[in-house]
Amino acid sequence: MTEPIIQVRDLRREFVVRRPAGRLRRERTVVAAVDGLTFDLAEGAAVGYIGANGAGKSTTIKMLTGILVPTAGTVRTCGLDPVRRRRDLARQIGVVFGQRSQLWWDLPLAESFRALAAIHRLPEGAWPGRRDELVDRLDLGAFLATPVRQLSLGQRIRGEIAAALLHSPRLLILDEPTIGLDVLSKERLRVFLAEQRTLHGTTLLLTTHDMDDVQRLTDRVLVVDHGRLVYDGTLPGLSAQVGAERVMVVDLVEPVRDLGAIDGTRCVAVEPDGLRHRLAFTPEHTTAGAILEAVGRRAQVRDLAIEEPDIEDVVRRLYLAQLSGDGRGDRP
Amino acid sequence: MAEAGRFRPYRVLLGSRMRSQTAYRRSFVSDLLGSVGIGLVEFAEVYILFANVEVLGELDFAAAALLFALANLGFSVADLLVGHVDNLPVYLREGTLDAYLLRPLPVLAQLITSDVSLRRLGRVAVAVAVLVVALPLNDIDWTADKVTLLLLTPLIATAVFAGLFVCAAAIQFWLVEGAEFANAFTYGGSYAASYPASIFSLPMRLLFTFVVPAAFTAYLPVLVLLDLPGPAGTPQWLGWCAPLAAVVIWAVALAGWRAGLRHYTGTGS
Numbered sequence: 001m002t003e004p005i006i007q008v009r010d011l012r013r014e015f016v017v018r019r020p021a022g023r024l025r026r027e028r029t030v031v032a033a034v035d036g037l038t039f040d041l042a043e044g045a046a047v048g049y050i051g052a053n054g055a056g057k058s059t060t061i062k063m064l065t066g067i068l069v070p071t072a073g074t075v076r077t078c079g080l081d082p083v084r085r086r087r088d089l090a091r092q093i094g095v096v097f098g099q100r101s102q103l104w105w106d107l108p109l110a111e112s113f114r115a116l117a118a119i120h121r122l123p124e125g126a127w128p129g130r131r132d133e134l135v136d137r138l139d140l141g142a143f144l145a146t147p148v149r150q151l152s153l154g155q156r157i158r159g160e161i162a163a164a165l166l167h168s169p170r171l172l173i174l175d176e177p178t179i180g181l182d183v184l185s186k187e188r189l190r191v192f193l194a195e196q197r198t199l200h201g202t203t204l205l206l207t208t209h210d211m212d213d214v215q216r217l218t219d220r221v222l223v224v225d226h227g228r229l230v231y232d233g234t235l236p237g238l239s240a241q242v243g244a245e246r247v248m249v250v251d252l253v254e255p256v257r258d259l260g261a262i263d264g265t266r267c268v269a270v271e272p273d274g275l276r277h278r279l280a281f282t283p284e285h286t287t288a289g290a291i292l293e294a295v296g297r298r299a300q301v302r303d304l305a306i307e308e309p310d311i312e313d314v315v316r317r318l319y320l321a322q323l324s325g326d327g328r329g330d331r332p
Numbered sequence: 333m334a335e336a337g338r339f340r341p342y343r344v345l346l347g348s349r350m351r352s353q354t355a356y357r358r359s360f361v362s363d364l365l366g367s368v369g370i371g372l373v374e375f376a377e378v379y380i381l382f383a384n385v386e387v388l389g390e391l392d393f394a395a396a397a398l399l400f401a402l403a404n405l406g407f408s409v410a411d412l413l414v415g416h417v418d419n420l421p422v423y424l425r426e427g428t429l430d431a432y433l434l435r436p437l438p439v440l441a442q443l444i445t446s447d448v449s450l451r452r453l454g455r456v457a458v459a460v461a462v463l464v465v466a467l468p469l470n471d472i473d474w475t476a477d478k479v480t481l482l483l484l485t486p487l488i489a490t491a492v493f494a495g496l497f498v499c500a501a502a503i504q505f506w507l508v509e510g511a512e513f514a515n516a517f518t519y520g521g522s523y524a525a526s527y528p529a530s531i532f533s534l535p536m537r538l539l540f541t542f543v544v545p546a547a548f549t550a551y552l553p554v555l556v557l558l559d560l561p562g563p564a565g566t567p568q569w570l571g572w573c574a575p576l577a578a579v580v581i582w583a584v585a586l587a588g589w590r591a592g593l594r595h596y597t598g599t600g601s
Contacts, residue, residue, distance in 0.1 A: 013598075067433045069598040083597060090436040100427035102434070106352045118344035119435050121337070 003079055005171055005203050006041035006064060011073035013059050013227075033059040035227035037073070043170070046197060046204040048214035048221045048235070052315045056227040057207045061175055064205075065095055078170060091120060094164030098176035102160060105149040109140060109159045112148065113166055120167040127166065134162040137192055154185035161189070165196065171203045172196075178210050190216045211308045215283075223318060230318045236284055239309075242317035245280040248288060250295055251303040252277070262294045341437060342445045353450050360451065367454030371408070375400060375462060378526070389528030390560055394469035396528065398557070401463035403525035403550035406489020408455035414494045416447040417501040418514050424505075429596070440498070440589050472557050481553055481571070488574045489525075489549035495581035496521055496544065498589055505592030521546040530563040541566050548577040 013034040021027035034056040041047055051057050062068035063075050066082035066089055075082055078092045096102070103112050117127040135141055138158045143151055151159065157177060164172060174193075178186045194217060196202050206217060214221060214235055221238050223231035231238055239245075247268060255274030259267070264286030268278040279291060288306060295301055354360050378400050382393040391399060423429045423443065432442045472478065500514030507513060525546035529537050541547040552571035555562045562568040 062430070065434060067430050067597060071598070086433065087436040087438075090434055093434075095434050097427065097430075100430070102431040104348070104352075107348055111348055111351075115341075115344050115348055118341040119437060121341065121436075 003043075004040040004076075005043045005045075005078055006039075006205070007074075007076040008037050008039050008060075008064075009074045011037040011060070011063060011075060012071050013056075013063060013068060014071045032071075032227050034063070034070075034224075037224070037227070037229055039222060039229060039232060041203065041205065044197075044201050044203055045220060046218045047206070048218035049205060049207045049224065050209075050214060050221060050311050050315075051207075051224040052312050055224045055315070057224060058175060059227075060224070061095070061173055061205075061207065065089070065093060065173065091167065092169055093171045093173060094167070094169035095173045096157075096160045096164045096175065096177055098157060098160075098174070098179045101148065101156065103148045103156070103163055106147055108145045108147050109162070110144045112159070112163060116163055116166050122167060130166060130168060131162075134165060137195065138162050139188070154181050157181065157185075158189070161192075165202075168200065169202065171205065174204070174206045174208075176207055176209065178208060178213055186210070186212070193217055209311050211311060211314075223315060225315050225319055230315070238314065239282055239284065242314050242321070243282075245282050245309060246288075247307040248279045248281065248291055249305045249307065250277050250279070250292075250301050251275060253300040253302045256299045259295060259298050262291060265291055342441065345442075345445045346448055349446070349448050350450060353448075363451035364454045367451050368458055369454075371404065371455040371458030374404065374526070375458065389530035389563075391528045391554075391558075394466055395554060395558055397462055397466035398470055399528065399550050399554045400526045401459050401466055402485050402489060402554065403522065403546075404459035405456065405463060405486045406549045407493045407522040407525065408452055408459055409486070409490040410493035410497060412449050412452040412456065413490070414444050414497045415449055415452065417443055417497050418504070418511065418518060420501045420504045421508060421511065424596070433597075439593060440586075443501070470558065473559060478557055481556055485550065485553045485574065488578045491578040492545055492549050492574075492581055493518070493522065495578065495585040498585035499581070502585065502588035502592040505595050517544055520544075525549045525551065529566060534565055537563065537566055541570070545577040545581055548574040 011034055012032060014030050014032050017029050017031055018026045019029075037056075037060065049057055049060070059068065063070050064077050064082060066077075066086040069083050077089055080089045080092075082089050103109070104115065107115070113127075113131050117131075122130075135144065138161065140155075140158060140162060143155055148156060148159065161174075161177065172193075178189060181189070190213065193204065197204060204217065206213060208214060219234070221231065221233065221235050222229060223238065231241070245266075248265075252275050256277075257270070257274050259277055262279065265279040265281045268280045270277050277295075279295075281288075281291060292301065292304065375397075378396055379393075381388065382396055386392065388396065420429075420443075428446075429439065429443075432439045432446075435442065496518050500518050503514050504510045521540065521544045524532070524536075524540040524544070529540060529547045529551045532540065537547070541552075547566060548570070552562070552566065552568070553574060554560075554571075555568040556571035560568060562570070
C-alpha cells in the first residue's frame, strides 16, 4: 500500500464567533480551530493525536470523517474526499467519540448490532461471525440484552467500539476512548485494540489525554497546539525533546531523611516527615521495577504510585520551545 | 428483491423503534389515551363553535366535521411519521446528527426513520372516527372523481404536512432556538387547515394556500366534494391541484434540508 490512508495538506478550519459589543452591534471574530495542518498516515499505522483541550483535535477528526468541510486545504481519507464521498467513506471507517454515544440508548447492544449490520448492508451470512468475535474479545456477553442506557461507562464504551468495528473498517478513529474509565477497563481496552491491529491490520488514529494510551497503543505521535502541528515523531523522541518525566511516589514504613542517589532518578521532593519521597525518572533510562528494588534495599516500602507526565504540560513545554522559533499570535 | 434490500436498513430501524415504544405497555397506553384526548379536545372546539352558529364560511357543522377529519387525519399521520424531525436542535446538541453523518445512508432518511410516534395513533383514530361519522351526514353527489379525491386527500395531506415538518427542521439549522418559529408553520398550518379558509382575510388565505399549503390538505378538496364555489383567490378547482402542492412543498423541503445540512457542515457561509 503506497497511498496513505489519510492525507492532509495545509488544512484549515475557521469558525465565526459573534459576541455582543454594545447595545445592538455584534462583534464578529474569525477563530482558526485548525491552522495549516499537513501530515500523512500510512495504512496500518497507529497514531496518537494529542493536544490540550481546544487545540483542534475534534475539529480535525470531523474534517477527516466528512462531518465538517475544511475552510481551506485538502483532506483525503481512504483516498476519498470525506464530504463529497461521505457515504462511501462511512463504509470504510469506524469512529468512536468517548463522550458521545452513537448507540441507540433504549436498545440493547444485540439489537443495535442488528440495526448497524442492516445500515451497512452487511451480508446476512457474514456479520454474525464478526459480531461473535467482538462479543468474545470485548467480553460483552453478559450485558448484550441490556438497554444501553443501563450500562456502565466502561460497558458502554466497549459496546461503542464493537459497534464501530462491526463492518470491519480499514481505519478506526477513537476520540478520547478511555476518558473516565478505571484502570482495569483501560487496560482491557488497550489489549483489545492492539490485538485488532495485529489480527486485521486496522489503522488506528487516537486522540487522548492519557499518556499511557499513547505509549501502549501507538508508534507515532502528532501533537497539535492552537490548530498547528507542533510535533510529529515517536513518543520517546517527544519525551526527550520536552524532558517529560514520570514520577514515582513511594511511601515508607519508617521515616528516612535521604534515600541517597538512585540510578536514573532525580529526587523531586521529600515530605517533611520523611515518609513520602517523590522520584522523577524517564522510562528510557530506568524502569519502575529497578527503582523500587533500589529503594527497597534502603527502606521498607508501604505503598507506591506512579504519576504520568500530563499532556497539558508536554504541550506547554513544546509551545515554549517553539515560541523562540516563530512569532505567532496570542490565544484566541 | 433488490428493492426490498434497498429499504431493509429503514425497515430494521423502524422495527426496533416500534418494539422499544411498546415495550413499556402501561406508559404506552397512557400516551395513547393522551393523544386521543388531544384529538377530542380539538374536535370539541369545532363542535362548540357550531353549537353557536349555523354556518361558518359557507360550511355547516357536517361539512366542518368533514374538513376537521380530513385535515386532522393528514396532520396526525404526518406527525406520527415525521413529527420528531422538528426536534433537530436536540439532535444537533447531542451529536446524533454527527453519528448519522458517519453512517452510509442519507441523513434525512435516517432522521425520519429514527423515530415513529405510535402514541399519536390516538389522534389518528379520532380523525378516522369523525370522518366515518361526518361522511354520511354530508349531502355529497358521489362520482368516481370524487371518490378518488376522497381517497387521495389523506395521503396528500400527510405528504404536505410531512413536507412542512421537514421545512421546519431545515429552518432550525440556522435558528438555534427556532422551535417556536417552526411550529408556527406546522402546528399553525394544521390549525388553519381544520377551519374553512374562507373565514380568513384574503392575505391570510393566500398565505395558507400558496405559502404554507394548508388549504390543500382539506379545505379545497372539501369544496370539490360539496360542489361549493370557494372564495375569491382560492377557487374550487384548486382542490384538484393538491398533488402539485405536495410536490412543490417537498421540493422546497428537500432543497431547504440540503442547504441546512451544508450550512451545518460548513460548506455554505
